[in-house]
Amino acid sequence: MSREEFLLQLDEVLELPAGSLHGPEKLEELEQWDSSAVIGFIALADDHNGVSISPRKIADCVTVDDLLRLAQVPGASE
Amino acid sequence: MQAAVSAIEYYLPTKAISTADLSAEFPEWPAEKIDEKTGIRERHIAAPGxxxxxxxxxxxxxxxxxxxYRPDQIDYLLLCTQSPDYFLPSTACLVQDRLGIPTHTGAMDFNLGCSGFVYGLGLAQGLISSGQAATILLITAETYSKFLxxxxxxxxxxxxxAAAATVLxxxxxxxxxxxxxxxxxxxRGGPNLIVPAGGMRLQRSSETAVAVRDDGGNVRSQDDLYMNGAEIFNFTLDVVPQTVKSLLEKAGLTAGDVDLFVFHQANRFMLDHLRKRLHIAAEKFPVTMSHCGNTVSSTIPIALHHAAAEGKLGPGALVMLVGFGVGYSWGATLLRWSGLR
Incomplete structure (x- = not known):
């Protein structure tokens, strides 16, 4: 799954319009980033490449890009 | 002798709380969202007494x-519960008396949740194949609502x-x-699905009763059940696919040999994800929880009961059962269906 495809799927997890997320967004500023969205992200990462992600590591993420790095999405910004 | 499942019935308490009821009580929980995430239309709740x-x-x-079956045919009673009537005596002893099961019967409680039915089958198979019993009543009964x-x-x-009664x-x-x-x-997963207070480790007190609101807006005290949904989901993804693989290897079979996969009915989102991850066809993977929710150790027997009633289990059908959750505890087995009496 490419970075763009992952972001579109993450838009869906957060019930945002397609193309809403680009990477630099801060998670604490996303109203839709709740416990349900965390589970949706874990499922998305598992679908993407079978990556198992600890919820504690997700809690350390500050931006959407941090989530992409955690999910080992190619092209995730540094 | 081998153990065979020969009867399954279940009971749901009268009071049912619908998703619409929850949404009316708490307007910030839209009914559509609850239904989409959980796949649950009703949860039955035990009455106060x-x-x-x-x-x-x-x-x-x-x-x-x-x-x-008749009560006098039962020679062993296994009762799986994490919400016993009392710390002691065992709830199984009380149930033996109330059902009129003979006093020469063995009876015991065992404390497991979502994996309980599979463990119960393992115990029953051991008791029957070793000649200790011939007709076992395995009951799963849970009142988690009283912890919420x-x-x-x-x-x-x-x-x-819910409670389910199965005869082996x-x-x-x-x-x-x-x-x-x-x-x-x-x-290590113990703290992720727990009722912290009320046992011997931390007895109930005015301190443990203090309710606190978490980051998600949920309110609970140490007297209440806590579940870390994200950790439980992660555990499920780590453990369940490997367990399915291990069981098939142990049996010398492939997934294609299995006619029906009956997993612990935790919530629809988790089940859908597992089914797709394991490449199991939807028609082989019953999801039977919309009318009763997650009933802990009763979800598997309830799903089996309905699968049999709907004609999904012919004689000789091979069924995989996988229970996983609180503990963390998990178990899986294969059941060669011989039909219910």
């Missing part, structure tokens, strides 16, 4: 009233109360009808 033994007796009565804080959305939407009888089959078994335990 209704305990695990009452539900166990009700489920067993349904089984006896069907004429399939009314303002904790994370758990109120999911859990429902001795069958002269030359090969096991239940098995092999794969078990697993990881106590």
């Amino acid at each position: 209704e305990c695990a033994s009452d539900m166990a007796v009700a489920a067993a009565h349904k089984l006896f009233e069907s004429g399939k 804080n009314p303002r904790d959305r994370s758990v109120r939407t999911i859990f429902g109360d 009888s001795a069958d002269p089959s030359p090969t096991p009808l239940i098995g092999p078994f794969v078990y697993g335990t990881d106590g």
Whole structure:
């Protein structure tokens, strides 16, 4: 799954319009980033490449890009 | 002799809380979102004075009233519950008395949740194949609702109360009808699904009763059930696919040999994800929880009951059962269906 495809799927997890997320967004500023969205992200990462992600590591993420790095999405910004 | 599943009945308490009821009580929880995430339309809740033994007796009565078995035919009672009537005596002893099961019967409680039915089958298979019993009544009965804080959305939407009564009888089959078994335990997951206070480790007090609101807006005290949904989901993804693989390897089979996969009915989102991850066709993977929610150790027997009633289990059908959750505890087995009486 490419970075763009992952972001579109993450838009869906957060019930945002397609193309809403680009990477630099801060998670604490996303109203839709709740416990349900965390589970949706874990499922998305598992679908993407079978990556198992600890919820504690997700809690350390500050931006959407941090989530992409955690999910080992190619092209995730540094 | 081998153990064979020969009867399954279940009981749901009268009071049902619908998703619409929850949404009316808490307008910030849209009914559509609850339904989409959980797949649960109703959760049945035990009445204030209704305990695990009452539900166990009700489920067993349904089984006896069907004429399939009589109480005097039972020679061992296994009761799986995490919400016993008392710390002591065992709830199984009380149920033996109320059902009129003979006093020369063995009876015991065992404390497991979502994996409980599979463990119960393992115990029953051992008791029957070793000649210790011939007709076992395995009851799963849970009143998790009594542990839930009314303002904790994370758990109120999911859990429902129920009891299931299953008879396992001795069958002269030359090969096991239940098995092999794969078990697993990881106590590091204990804190992720727990009622912290009320046991011996932390007795209830005015301090433990103090309710706190979490980051998600859910309210609970240490007297209430806490579930870390994300950790539980992660555990499921780590453990369940590997368990399925291990069981098939142990049995020398492939997934294609299995006619039906009956997993613990935790919530629809998790089940859908697991089904797709394991490449299991939807018609082989019943999801039977919309009418009762996550009933903990009763979800598998309830799903089996409905699968049989709907004609999804022909004689000789091979069924994989996988239970996983609180503990963490998990177990899986294969069941060669011989039909219900």
